[in-house]
Amino acid sequence: MKVEDILKLPSMPAASPSYPMGPYRFVNREYMIVTYETDRDLLRAAVPEPLEPNPDGHVLYEWIRMPDSSGFGDYTESGVVIPCLYQGEPINFTAQMYLDDEPPISGGREIWGFPKKFAYPKLEVASDTLTGTLHYAGQMVAMGTMAFKHQVAPGGVEATAKAMTKTQCNLKIIPDVDGKPKIAQLVAYNLTDITIHGSWISPARLHLIPHVNAPVADLPIKRIVGGKHFIGDITLPHGRVLFDYLK
Amino acid sequence: MNKQDVLKLPSMPLQSPTYPEGPFRFFNREYLIIQYRSDPQAIREALPEPLEPAGDVVAVQWLDLPDGEGFGAYAATAQIIPCTFAGQPCNFVSQMYVDNAPPLAGGREIWGYPMKYGKAKLEVHGDTLTGTLHYAGQQTATGTMVFKHDAFRPDIATQQALLARTQITLKVIPDVDGTPAIAQLVGIEFENVKIHGAWSGEARLELIPSVNCPLADLPVKEVIGGLHMVTDLTLPYGRVLHDYLA
Numbered sequence A: 001m002k003v004e005d006i007l008k009l010p011s012m013p014a015a016s017p018s019y020p021m022g023p024y025r026f027v028n029r030e031y032m033i034v035t036y037e038t039d040r041d042l043l044r045a046a047v048p049e050p051l052e053p054n055p056d057g058h059v060l061y062e063w064i065r066m067p068d069s070s071g072f073g074d075y076t077e078s079g080v081v082i083p084c085l086y087q088g089e090p091i092n093f094t095a096q097m098y099l100d101d102e103p104p105i106s107g108g109r110e111i112w113g114f115p116k117k118f119a120y121p122k123l124e125v126a127s128d129t130l131t132g133t134l135h136y137a138g139q140m141v142a143m144g145t146m147a148f149k150h151q152v153a154p155g156g157v158e159a160t161a162k163a164m165t166k167t168q169c170n171l172k173i174i175p176d177v178d179g180k181p182k183i184a185q186l187v188a189y190n191l192t193d194i195t196i197h198g199s200w201i202s203p204a205r206l207h208l209i210p211h212v213n214a215p216v217a218d219l220p221i222k223r224i225v226g227g228k229h230f231i232g233d234i235t236l237p238h239g240r241v242l243f244d245y246l247k
Numbered sequence B: 001m002n003k004q005d006v007l008k009l010p011s012m013p014l015q016s017p018t019y020p021e022g023p024f025r026f027f028n029r030e031y032l033i034i035q036y037r038s039d040p041q042a043i044r045e046a047l048p049e050p051l052e053p054a055g056d057v058v059a060v061q062w063l064d065l066p067d068g069e070g071f072g073a074y075a076a077t078a079q080i081i082p083c084t085f086a087g088q089p090c091n092f093v094s095q096m097y098v099d100n101a102p103p104l105a106g107g108r109e110i111w112g113y114p115m116k117y118g119k120a121k122l123e124v125h126g127d128t129l130t131g132t133l134h135y136a137g138q139q140t141a142t143g144t145m146v147f148k149h150d151a152f153r154p155d156i157a158t159q160q161a162l163l164a165r166t167q168i169t170l171k172v173i174p175d176v177d178g179t180p181a182i183a184q185l186v187g188i189e190f191e192n193v194k195i196h197g198a199w200s201g202e203a204r205l206e207l208i209p210s211v212n213c214p215l216a217d218l219p220v221k222e223v224i225g226g227l228h229m230v231t232d233l234t235l236p237y238g239r240v241l242h243d244y245l246a
Helices: A040-046 A102-112 A156-163 B040-046 B101-111 B157-164
Strands: A024-037 A058-069 A073-086 A089-099 A116-118 A120-126 A129-136 A139-147 A168-175 A181-189 A192-202 A204-208 A223-236 A240-244 B024-037 B057-068 B072-085 B088-098 B115-117 B119-125 B128-135 B138-146 B166-174 B180-188 B191-201 B203-207 B222-235 B239-243
Touching (some): A024 A204, A058 A139, A073 A168, A089 A102, A156 A192, A168 B101, B024 B203, B072 B119, B072 B166, B088 B119, B101 B166, B138 B222, B157 B222
Parallel strands (some): B088 B115
Antiparallel strands (some): A024 A058, A058 A073, A120 A129, A168 A181, A192 A223, B024 B057, B057 B072, B138 B203, B166 B180, B180 B239, B191 B222
Protein backbone atom coordinates (compact mmCIF):
# COMPACT_ATOMS: atom_id res chain seq x y z
CA MET A 1 0.00 0.00 0.00
CA LYS A 2 1.41 3.37 -1.06
CA VAL A 3 1.87 6.42 1.18
CA GLU A 4 -0.75 8.49 -0.68
CA ASP A 5 -3.30 5.69 -0.16
CA ILE A 6 -2.40 5.40 3.53
CA LEU A 7 -3.10 9.12 3.97
CA LYS A 8 -6.50 8.68 2.31
CA LEU A 9 -7.61 5.93 4.74
CA PRO A 10 -10.72 6.96 6.68
CA SER A 11 -9.87 4.54 9.52
CA MET A 12 -8.12 1.33 10.60
CA PRO A 13 -7.65 -1.43 9.47
CA ALA A 14 -6.13 -0.55 6.09
CA ALA A 15 -7.44 -3.91 4.82
CA SER A 16 -11.05 -2.96 5.64
CA PRO A 17 -11.61 0.44 7.32
CA SER A 18 -14.07 0.27 10.23
CA TYR A 19 -15.91 3.37 9.03
CA PRO A 20 -15.89 5.37 5.78
CA MET A 21 -15.50 9.16 5.39
CA GLY A 22 -18.29 11.31 6.78
CA PRO A 23 -20.73 12.98 6.88
CA TYR A 24 -23.17 10.28 8.01
CA ARG A 25 -26.91 10.23 7.21
CA PHE A 26 -29.40 8.69 9.65
CA VAL A 27 -32.90 7.78 8.44
CA ASN A 28 -35.81 7.10 10.83
CA ARG A 29 -33.73 7.77 13.92
CA GLU A 30 -36.01 7.32 16.94
CA TYR A 31 -35.31 8.99 20.31
CA MET A 32 -36.67 8.50 23.80
CA ILE A 33 -35.27 11.10 26.19
CA VAL A 34 -36.11 11.12 29.89
CA THR A 35 -35.12 14.36 31.61
CA TYR A 36 -34.42 14.22 35.34
CA GLU A 37 -32.97 16.33 38.11
CA THR A 38 -29.83 15.14 39.90
CA ASP A 39 -27.36 16.16 42.60
CA ARG A 40 -25.64 19.42 41.58
CA ASP A 41 -22.23 18.60 43.12
CA LEU A 42 -22.07 15.22 41.36
CA LEU A 43 -23.13 16.91 38.13
CA ARG A 44 -20.33 19.48 38.52
CA ALA A 45 -17.78 16.64 38.92
CA ALA A 46 -19.06 14.89 35.76
CA VAL A 47 -18.60 17.96 33.55
CA PRO A 48 -15.09 18.91 32.34
CA GLU A 49 -13.92 22.51 32.72
CA PRO A 50 -14.41 24.97 31.06
CA LEU A 51 -17.99 23.69 30.57
CA GLU A 52 -20.48 24.70 33.27
CA PRO A 53 -23.39 22.38 34.12
CA ASN A 54 -26.93 23.75 33.75
CA PRO A 55 -28.11 25.52 36.92
CA ASP A 56 -31.29 23.37 37.15
CA GLY A 57 -29.26 20.16 37.71
CA HIS A 58 -30.96 18.50 34.72
CA VAL A 59 -29.68 15.35 33.01
CA LEU A 60 -31.00 13.80 29.78
CA TYR A 61 -31.04 10.00 29.74
CA GLU A 62 -31.46 8.87 26.12
CA TRP A 63 -32.24 5.84 24.02
CA ILE A 64 -31.74 6.16 20.26
CA ARG A 65 -32.81 3.54 17.73
CA MET A 66 -30.87 3.86 14.44
CA PRO A 67 -32.11 1.34 11.89
CA ASP A 68 -30.51 2.99 8.81
CA SER A 69 -27.22 4.81 9.32
CA SER A 70 -24.88 5.37 6.37
CA GLY A 71 -21.50 3.72 6.94
CA PHE A 72 -22.56 2.31 10.32
CA GLY A 73 -25.57 0.05 9.71
CA ASP A 74 -28.38 -0.81 12.12
CA TYR A 75 -27.85 -0.27 15.85
CA THR A 76 -29.16 1.17 19.10
CA GLU A 77 -27.58 3.53 21.58
CA SER A 78 -28.24 4.64 25.15
CA GLY A 79 -26.53 7.17 27.37
CA VAL A 80 -26.23 10.30 29.46
CA VAL A 81 -26.27 13.85 28.10
CA ILE A 82 -25.72 16.88 30.35
CA PRO A 83 -27.01 20.32 29.28
CA CYS A 84 -24.15 22.79 29.90
CA LEU A 85 -22.97 26.28 29.21
CA TYR A 86 -19.79 27.12 27.28
CA GLN A 87 -18.84 30.81 27.55
CA GLY A 88 -22.46 31.46 28.49
CA GLU A 89 -23.91 29.65 25.44
CA PRO A 90 -26.07 26.53 25.86
CA ILE A 91 -24.41 23.30 24.73
CA ASN A 92 -25.14 19.61 25.33
CA PHE A 93 -22.24 17.53 26.70
CA THR A 94 -22.39 13.78 26.01
CA ALA A 95 -21.10 12.14 29.20
CA GLN A 96 -21.65 8.40 28.54
CA MET A 97 -22.82 6.36 25.53
CA TYR A 98 -23.42 2.63 25.13
CA LEU A 99 -24.09 0.91 21.82
CA ASP A 100 -24.07 -2.48 20.11
CA ASP A 101 -22.11 -1.81 16.88
CA GLU A 102 -18.34 -1.38 16.48
CA PRO A 103 -17.97 1.11 13.56
CA PRO A 104 -19.94 3.89 15.30
CA ILE A 105 -18.06 3.11 18.55
CA SER A 106 -14.65 3.41 16.86
CA GLY A 107 -15.67 6.27 14.57
CA GLY A 108 -17.53 8.06 17.34
CA ARG A 109 -14.54 7.91 19.69
CA GLU A 110 -11.84 8.55 17.07
CA ILE A 111 -13.43 11.41 15.07
CA TRP A 112 -15.56 13.37 17.59
CA GLY A 113 -14.61 11.84 20.94
CA PHE A 114 -18.04 10.37 21.68
CA PRO A 115 -17.50 8.46 24.98
CA LYS A 116 -18.76 5.16 23.61
CA LYS A 117 -18.58 1.66 25.04
CA PHE A 118 -20.01 -1.64 23.82
CA ALA A 119 -23.25 -2.76 25.49
CA TYR A 120 -26.74 -3.93 24.56
CA PRO A 121 -29.35 -1.15 24.52
CA LYS A 122 -32.89 -1.72 23.26
CA LEU A 123 -35.74 0.67 22.44
CA GLU A 124 -39.11 -0.86 21.61
CA VAL A 125 -42.85 -0.49 22.02
CA ALA A 126 -44.13 -3.15 24.44
CA SER A 127 -47.95 -3.04 24.35
CA ASP A 128 -48.79 0.49 25.63
CA THR A 129 -45.26 1.35 26.81
CA LEU A 130 -42.26 2.80 24.98
CA THR A 131 -39.48 0.87 26.71
CA GLY A 132 -35.75 1.40 26.80
CA THR A 133 -33.32 -1.03 28.43
CA LEU A 134 -29.55 -1.20 28.68
CA HIS A 135 -27.52 -4.30 29.52
CA TYR A 136 -23.77 -4.00 30.20
CA ALA A 137 -21.57 -7.09 30.67
CA GLY A 138 -24.63 -9.26 31.20
CA GLN A 139 -26.44 -7.04 33.73
CA MET A 140 -29.28 -4.55 33.30
CA VAL A 141 -28.08 -1.06 34.22
CA ALA A 142 -30.94 1.15 32.98
CA MET A 143 -34.66 0.88 32.26
CA GLY A 144 -36.79 3.77 31.01
CA THR A 145 -40.50 3.71 30.30
CA MET A 146 -42.71 6.28 28.66
CA ALA A 147 -46.41 6.36 27.90
CA PHE A 148 -46.93 5.94 24.14
CA LYS A 149 -47.73 9.13 22.16
CA HIS A 150 -50.03 10.69 24.77
CA GLN A 151 -49.52 14.26 23.55
CA VAL A 152 -47.92 16.00 20.57
CA ALA A 153 -44.87 17.95 21.77
CA PRO A 154 -45.47 21.71 22.15
CA GLY A 155 -44.55 23.45 18.89
CA GLY A 156 -44.80 20.15 17.01
CA VAL A 157 -42.15 18.82 14.69
CA GLU A 158 -40.85 22.33 13.86
CA ALA A 159 -39.94 23.07 17.49
CA THR A 160 -38.27 19.66 17.88
CA ALA A 161 -36.28 20.19 14.65
CA LYS A 162 -35.09 23.56 15.93
CA ALA A 163 -34.09 22.07 19.30
CA MET A 164 -32.02 19.45 17.46
CA THR A 165 -29.78 22.17 15.98
CA LYS A 166 -28.39 22.93 19.47
CA THR A 167 -24.59 22.64 19.63
CA GLN A 168 -23.38 19.38 21.15
CA CYS A 169 -19.92 18.49 22.40
CA ASN A 170 -17.68 15.67 23.63
CA LEU A 171 -14.42 15.35 25.52
CA LYS A 172 -12.08 13.65 23.01
CA ILE A 173 -9.13 11.86 24.62
CA ILE A 174 -6.74 9.84 22.45
CA PRO A 175 -3.47 8.63 23.99
CA ASP A 176 -0.10 8.62 22.28
CA VAL A 177 1.78 5.33 21.82
CA ASP A 178 3.55 5.99 25.14
CA GLY A 179 0.26 6.48 27.02
CA LYS A 180 0.56 10.27 27.33
CA PRO A 181 -2.34 12.34 25.95
CA LYS A 182 -2.01 12.96 22.21
CA ILE A 183 -5.44 14.55 21.74
CA ALA A 184 -7.39 16.19 24.61
CA GLN A 185 -10.08 18.46 23.22
CA LEU A 186 -13.65 19.55 23.59
CA VAL A 187 -15.15 18.79 20.17
CA ALA A 188 -18.35 20.52 19.05
CA TYR A 189 -20.73 19.63 16.24
CA ASN A 190 -24.19 20.55 14.98
CA LEU A 191 -26.61 18.16 13.29
CA THR A 192 -27.80 19.31 9.85
CA ASP A 193 -30.57 18.52 7.32
CA ILE A 194 -33.04 17.71 10.08
CA THR A 195 -36.52 16.45 9.24
CA ILE A 196 -38.72 15.41 12.18
CA HIS A 197 -41.54 12.99 11.33
CA GLY A 198 -43.29 13.10 14.71
CA SER A 199 -42.66 14.35 18.25
CA TRP A 200 -44.48 13.58 21.48
CA ILE A 201 -44.26 14.22 25.22
CA SER A 202 -45.66 11.81 27.82
CA PRO A 203 -45.20 10.76 31.43
CA ALA A 204 -41.99 8.79 31.98
CA ARG A 205 -40.07 6.87 34.64
CA LEU A 206 -36.41 5.93 34.80
CA HIS A 207 -34.50 3.32 36.79
CA LEU A 208 -30.69 3.39 36.94
CA ILE A 209 -28.72 0.56 38.54
CA PRO A 210 -25.18 1.08 39.94
CA HIS A 211 -22.47 -0.62 37.82
CA VAL A 212 -18.76 0.18 37.93
CA ASN A 213 -18.09 0.07 34.18
CA ALA A 214 -21.41 1.58 33.07
CA PRO A 215 -21.92 4.12 35.86
CA VAL A 216 -25.18 5.66 34.62
CA ALA A 217 -26.47 5.62 38.23
CA ASP A 218 -23.59 7.85 39.40
CA LEU A 219 -25.87 10.80 38.64
CA PRO A 220 -28.79 9.75 40.87
CA ILE A 221 -32.41 10.52 40.06
CA LYS A 222 -33.95 13.11 42.43
CA ARG A 223 -37.02 13.90 40.33
CA ILE A 224 -38.30 12.97 36.86
CA VAL A 225 -38.96 16.07 34.76
CA GLY A 226 -40.57 14.34 31.74
CA GLY A 227 -40.23 12.23 28.64
CA LYS A 228 -39.87 13.09 24.97
CA HIS A 229 -40.23 10.75 22.00
CA PHE A 230 -39.49 11.72 18.40
CA ILE A 231 -38.51 10.27 15.03
CA GLY A 232 -36.50 12.01 12.35
CA ASP A 233 -33.84 12.03 9.65
CA ILE A 234 -30.58 13.83 10.41
CA THR A 235 -27.04 14.27 9.14
CA LEU A 236 -24.02 14.05 11.47
CA PRO A 237 -21.19 16.10 9.93
CA HIS A 238 -17.59 16.31 11.09
CA GLY A 239 -16.84 18.46 14.15
CA ARG A 240 -14.71 21.40 15.24
CA VAL A 241 -12.34 21.93 18.17
CA LEU A 242 -13.97 24.10 20.82
CA PHE A 243 -11.20 23.91 23.41
CA ASP A 244 -7.76 22.25 23.38
CA TYR A 245 -6.42 21.07 26.76
CA LEU A 246 -2.90 20.61 25.35
CA LYS A 247 -2.51 24.23 24.13
CA MET B 1 -13.74 17.98 36.59
CA ASN B 2 -10.85 20.44 36.43
CA LYS B 3 -8.44 20.74 33.50
CA GLN B 4 -5.49 19.06 35.26
CA ASP B 5 -7.58 15.95 35.93
CA VAL B 6 -8.80 15.88 32.33
CA LEU B 7 -5.16 15.49 31.24
CA LYS B 8 -4.71 12.56 33.65
CA LEU B 9 -7.59 10.54 32.13
CA PRO B 10 -6.32 7.32 30.54
CA SER B 11 -9.30 7.20 28.15
CA MET B 12 -12.89 8.24 27.48
CA PRO B 13 -15.46 8.50 29.09
CA LEU B 14 -14.51 10.88 31.90
CA GLN B 15 -16.83 9.14 34.42
CA SER B 16 -15.60 5.62 33.65
CA PRO B 17 -12.50 5.35 31.41
CA THR B 18 -12.81 2.45 28.96
CA TYR B 19 -9.25 1.26 29.74
CA PRO B 20 -6.76 2.20 32.48
CA GLU B 21 -3.08 3.16 32.19
CA GLY B 22 -0.72 0.49 30.78
CA PRO B 23 1.33 -1.66 30.69
CA PHE B 24 -1.02 -4.63 30.54
CA ARG B 25 -0.06 -8.11 31.81
CA PHE B 26 -1.77 -11.19 30.36
CA PHE B 27 -1.94 -14.51 32.21
CA ASN B 28 -2.54 -17.86 30.50
CA ARG B 29 -2.67 -16.24 27.10
CA GLU B 30 -3.24 -19.13 24.72
CA TYR B 31 -2.38 -19.07 21.02
CA LEU B 32 -3.31 -21.13 18.00
CA ILE B 33 -1.19 -19.90 15.08
CA ILE B 34 -1.71 -21.35 11.61
CA GLN B 35 0.93 -20.45 9.05
CA TYR B 36 0.06 -20.65 5.39
CA ARG B 37 1.38 -19.73 1.98
CA SER B 38 -0.57 -16.95 0.27
CA ASP B 39 -0.46 -14.83 -2.85
CA PRO B 40 2.68 -12.59 -3.02
CA GLN B 41 0.86 -9.82 -4.90
CA ALA B 42 -1.96 -9.70 -2.30
CA ILE B 43 0.66 -9.61 0.48
CA ARG B 44 2.47 -6.72 -1.23
CA GLU B 45 -0.79 -4.76 -1.45
CA ALA B 46 -1.70 -5.43 2.20
CA LEU B 47 1.62 -4.07 3.52
CA PRO B 48 1.91 -0.30 4.00
CA GLU B 49 5.05 1.35 2.64
CA PRO B 50 7.88 1.38 3.75
CA LEU B 51 7.36 -2.19 5.01
CA GLU B 52 8.68 -4.87 2.67
CA PRO B 53 7.29 -8.41 2.34
CA ALA B 54 9.38 -11.25 3.80
CA GLY B 55 8.32 -14.29 1.81
CA ASP B 56 4.84 -15.56 1.07
CA VAL B 57 4.04 -17.28 4.40
CA VAL B 58 1.49 -15.42 6.55
CA ALA B 59 -0.49 -16.48 9.62
CA VAL B 60 -3.95 -16.39 11.09
CA GLN B 61 -3.94 -16.69 14.85
CA TRP B 62 -6.52 -17.22 17.56
CA LEU B 63 -5.92 -15.94 21.07
CA ASP B 64 -7.80 -16.88 24.20
CA LEU B 65 -7.22 -14.17 26.82
CA PRO B 66 -8.89 -15.27 30.06
CA ASP B 67 -7.07 -12.78 32.29
CA GLY B 68 -5.94 -9.51 30.67
CA GLU B 69 -5.18 -6.74 33.19
CA GLY B 70 -7.50 -3.79 32.66
CA PHE B 71 -9.33 -5.62 29.88
CA GLY B 72 -10.92 -8.75 31.37
CA ALA B 73 -11.67 -12.04 29.63
CA TYR B 74 -11.99 -12.20 25.85
CA ALA B 75 -10.81 -13.84 22.66
CA ALA B 76 -9.27 -12.56 19.44
CA THR B 77 -8.43 -13.54 15.88
CA ALA B 78 -5.62 -11.81 13.97
CA GLN B 79 -3.96 -11.90 10.59
CA ILE B 80 -0.18 -11.47 10.68
CA ILE B 81 2.10 -10.66 7.75
CA PRO B 82 5.86 -11.19 8.27
CA CYS B 83 7.80 -8.27 6.77
CA THR B 84 10.93 -6.18 7.15
CA PHE B 85 11.29 -2.61 8.39
CA ALA B 86 14.67 -1.02 7.61
CA GLY B 87 16.00 -4.54 7.04
CA GLN B 88 14.80 -5.88 10.41
CA PRO B 89 12.33 -8.81 10.47
CA CYS B 90 8.95 -7.79 11.95
CA ASN B 91 5.33 -8.93 12.00
CA PHE B 92 2.72 -6.58 10.55
CA VAL B 93 -0.66 -7.00 12.27
CA SER B 94 -3.07 -6.41 9.40
CA GLN B 95 -6.47 -7.36 10.87
CA MET B 96 -7.76 -8.17 14.36
CA TYR B 97 -11.17 -9.13 15.68
CA VAL B 98 -12.09 -9.11 19.38
CA ASP B 99 -15.29 -9.45 21.39
CA ASN B 100 -14.56 -6.92 24.14
CA ALA B 101 -14.64 -3.10 23.97
CA PRO B 102 -11.78 -2.05 26.31
CA PRO B 103 -9.03 -3.87 24.38
CA LEU B 104 -10.74 -2.90 21.13
CA ALA B 105 -10.79 0.83 21.96
CA GLY B 106 -7.44 0.76 23.80
CA GLY B 107 -5.83 -1.35 21.09
CA ARG B 108 -6.86 1.09 18.36
CA GLU B 109 -6.29 4.30 20.31
CA ILE B 110 -2.93 3.56 22.02
CA TRP B 111 -1.07 1.30 19.57
CA GLY B 112 -3.19 1.30 16.42
CA TYR B 113 -4.07 -2.40 16.60
CA PRO B 114 -6.51 -2.78 13.67
CA MET B 115 -9.34 -4.17 15.80
CA LYS B 116 -12.96 -4.68 14.91
CA TYR B 117 -15.72 -6.41 16.85
CA GLY B 118 -15.96 -10.09 15.98
CA LYS B 119 -16.82 -13.21 17.95
CA ALA B 120 -13.61 -15.19 18.16
CA LYS B 121 -13.40 -18.49 19.99
CA LEU B 122 -10.50 -20.84 20.78
CA GLU B 123 -11.37 -24.13 22.44
CA VAL B 124 -10.60 -27.84 22.60
CA HIS B 125 -13.36 -29.96 20.99
CA GLY B 126 -12.67 -33.64 21.61
CA ASP B 127 -9.26 -34.23 20.02
CA THR B 128 -9.17 -30.93 18.10
CA LEU B 129 -7.89 -27.48 19.01
CA THR B 130 -10.46 -25.32 17.23
CA GLY B 131 -10.54 -21.62 16.41
CA THR B 132 -13.60 -19.97 14.92
CA LEU B 133 -14.52 -16.41 14.03
CA HIS B 134 -17.99 -15.00 13.45
CA TYR B 135 -18.44 -11.49 12.06
CA ALA B 136 -21.88 -9.86 11.79
CA GLY B 137 -23.57 -13.22 12.32
CA GLN B 138 -21.58 -15.23 9.74
CA GLN B 139 -18.68 -17.61 10.25
CA THR B 140 -15.66 -16.16 8.45
CA ALA B 141 -12.77 -18.38 9.64
CA THR B 142 -12.16 -21.88 11.00
CA GLY B 143 -8.77 -23.19 12.10
CA THR B 144 -8.13 -26.69 13.43
CA MET B 145 -4.98 -28.25 14.86
CA VAL B 146 -4.08 -31.60 16.37
CA PHE B 147 -3.92 -31.43 20.18
CA LYS B 148 -0.44 -31.60 21.74
CA HIS B 149 0.96 -34.32 19.46
CA ASP B 150 4.56 -33.41 20.27
CA ALA B 151 4.10 -33.04 24.01
CA PHE B 152 7.62 -34.12 24.89
CA ARG B 153 9.55 -31.91 22.48
CA PRO B 154 12.08 -29.98 24.64
CA ASP B 155 12.98 -27.15 22.24
CA ILE B 156 10.69 -24.12 22.17
CA ALA B 157 13.19 -21.76 20.52
CA THR B 158 10.90 -21.21 17.49
CA GLN B 159 8.04 -20.02 19.68
CA GLN B 160 10.34 -17.81 21.74
CA ALA B 161 11.72 -16.21 18.59
CA LEU B 162 8.18 -15.65 17.28
CA LEU B 163 7.01 -13.86 20.43
CA ALA B 164 10.22 -11.78 20.56
CA ARG B 165 9.64 -10.33 17.09
CA THR B 166 8.65 -6.67 16.81
CA GLN B 167 5.00 -6.28 15.93
CA ILE B 168 4.08 -3.38 13.69
CA THR B 169 0.69 -1.69 13.40
CA LEU B 170 -0.55 1.12 11.18
CA LYS B 171 -2.16 3.63 13.57
CA VAL B 172 -4.63 5.93 11.83
CA ILE B 173 -6.74 8.33 13.90
CA PRO B 174 -8.74 11.03 12.12
CA ASP B 175 -8.97 14.64 13.22
CA VAL B 176 -12.39 16.18 13.97
CA ASP B 177 -12.65 17.24 10.31
CA GLY B 178 -11.94 13.73 8.99
CA THR B 179 -8.36 14.48 7.84
CA PRO B 180 -5.65 12.32 9.45
CA ALA B 181 -4.51 13.47 12.92
CA ILE B 182 -2.26 10.43 13.45
CA ALA B 183 -0.79 8.22 10.71
CA GLN B 184 2.12 6.20 12.06
CA LEU B 185 3.77 2.83 11.99
CA VAL B 186 3.99 1.72 15.63
CA GLY B 187 6.46 -0.88 16.92
CA ILE B 188 5.57 -3.09 19.88
CA GLU B 189 7.65 -5.71 21.72
CA PHE B 190 6.22 -8.04 24.36
CA GLU B 191 8.05 -8.10 27.70
CA ASN B 192 8.54 -10.69 30.45
CA VAL B 193 7.42 -13.52 28.20
CA LYS B 194 6.97 -16.83 29.95
CA ILE B 195 6.00 -19.88 27.86
CA HIS B 196 4.11 -22.50 29.91
CA GLY B 197 3.89 -24.90 26.99
CA ALA B 198 4.36 -24.96 23.22
CA TRP B 199 3.35 -27.52 20.63
CA SER B 200 3.43 -27.80 16.86
CA GLY B 201 1.52 -30.06 14.50
CA GLU B 202 -0.79 -30.57 11.57
CA ALA B 203 -3.39 -27.87 10.98
CA ARG B 204 -6.04 -26.79 8.48
CA LEU B 205 -7.49 -23.35 7.81
CA GLU B 206 -10.64 -22.19 6.07
CA LEU B 207 -11.21 -18.48 5.35
CA ILE B 208 -14.60 -17.38 4.04
CA PRO B 209 -14.90 -14.12 2.03
CA SER B 210 -16.73 -11.35 3.92
CA VAL B 211 -16.55 -7.68 2.99
CA ASN B 212 -16.09 -6.24 6.48
CA CYS B 213 -13.91 -9.10 7.76
CA PRO B 214 -11.71 -9.78 4.71
CA LEU B 215 -9.27 -12.37 6.09
CA ALA B 216 -9.87 -14.38 2.91
CA ASP B 217 -8.36 -11.55 0.84
CA LEU B 218 -5.04 -13.26 1.64
CA PRO B 219 -6.07 -16.64 0.21
CA VAL B 220 -4.87 -19.96 1.63
CA LYS B 221 -2.69 -21.65 -1.00
CA GLU B 222 -0.97 -24.19 1.25
CA VAL B 223 -1.07 -24.71 5.02
CA ILE B 224 2.43 -24.99 6.53
CA GLY B 225 1.35 -26.06 10.02
CA GLY B 226 0.08 -25.06 13.43
CA LEU B 227 1.63 -23.71 16.63
CA HIS B 228 -0.12 -23.93 19.97
CA MET B 229 1.20 -22.23 23.09
CA VAL B 230 0.20 -20.97 26.50
CA THR B 231 2.02 -17.92 27.84
CA ASP B 232 2.15 -15.09 30.33
CA LEU B 233 3.36 -11.83 28.85
CA THR B 234 3.27 -8.07 29.23
CA LEU B 235 2.06 -5.68 26.55
CA PRO B 236 3.94 -2.41 27.14
CA TYR B 237 3.44 0.89 25.34
CA GLY B 238 4.77 1.18 21.80
CA ARG B 239 7.10 3.48 19.89
CA VAL B 240 6.69 5.38 16.64
CA LEU B 241 8.75 3.75 13.89
CA HIS B 242 7.56 5.91 11.03
CA ASP B 243 5.37 9.03 10.93
CA TYR B 244 3.51 9.57 7.65
CA LEU B 245 2.62 13.14 8.65
CA ALA B 246 6.12 14.25 9.66
